[in-house]
Each structure stands twice: as structure tokens, then as C-alpha cells.
Amino acid sequence: MEESKGKALAYQIIDASEQAILVVSQDDFSIIYANDKAKEIFGENLIDVPCYKSIEMKSQPCMDCPFLYLKEHEEYIAQRYYESLDLTVRVKGNGLIWEDGRRVILCAVQNSDSLLQVKWQRENLSEN
DSSP, rough: HHHHHHHHHHHHHHHOOOOOOEEEEETOOOOOEEHHHHHHHSSOOOSSSHHHHHHHHOOOOTOOOOTTTTTTTEEEEEEEEEEOOOOOOOOEEEEEEOOTTTTEEEEEETHHHHHHHHHHHHHHHHOO
């Protein structure tokens, strides 16, 4: 029972973050979990879709992905250009082992509010 309380608390912390947070499988690049901020920026249909398709809008994995070989307990901060939003953002990745034993990267978009503002501006322009 304590383990399930710990998992629930971890999800609450991720969900409460002001940053867009994604949990990405290192094995197949699929997004395992996304908080509300991430869904607001990148769309609701993120889960089980590879990050290179849903975030980067590409048909194959990014060859320059700085998180590709990140190991458990390692951290890396990178500048990433999101072509779909034409914006460079700072992303922090942490290598973790997920609850089911998968190797994952916890990705936090550190300037999420900038991404969200750009998205809203573009949506408003396209409506007018």
C-alpha cells in the first residue's frame, strides 16, 4: 500500500508542475505520461505516440537527441528547436527507471509558458 501512495504522490507532483513534463520510453521513444501543461502545449493525444512524431513532427527518431543515451540518475539540459512551433526551448532530461521497470527520460520543458504563448498567438492568427 505504501508503494501505491508513493506512485500517486509522484503523479501529483508531476501534474502540479508549472513546466510541461513528459515521461518518454528510451526503448521506443513513446510518451508514457504527460502532465496537463504538456498536453496543453503539444495536444491531448500524446500517450503511446513516439515523441519524434507528437513533439517534433518527424517520421523517424531525432538523430541529434541529447537524451538518447542518458543513463539512470544522469541529468542533461539541452536547447531544443521545436520545428512545429518554430521556437528553441530549454529541456531538462533525467534518466529514471519507471514503475514498470522501463528506462525512461523525465523531460521538463523549462520555458513552457513561452511555448504556450507562441501556440496561442498562432492559433489566434489562424482564426482571424
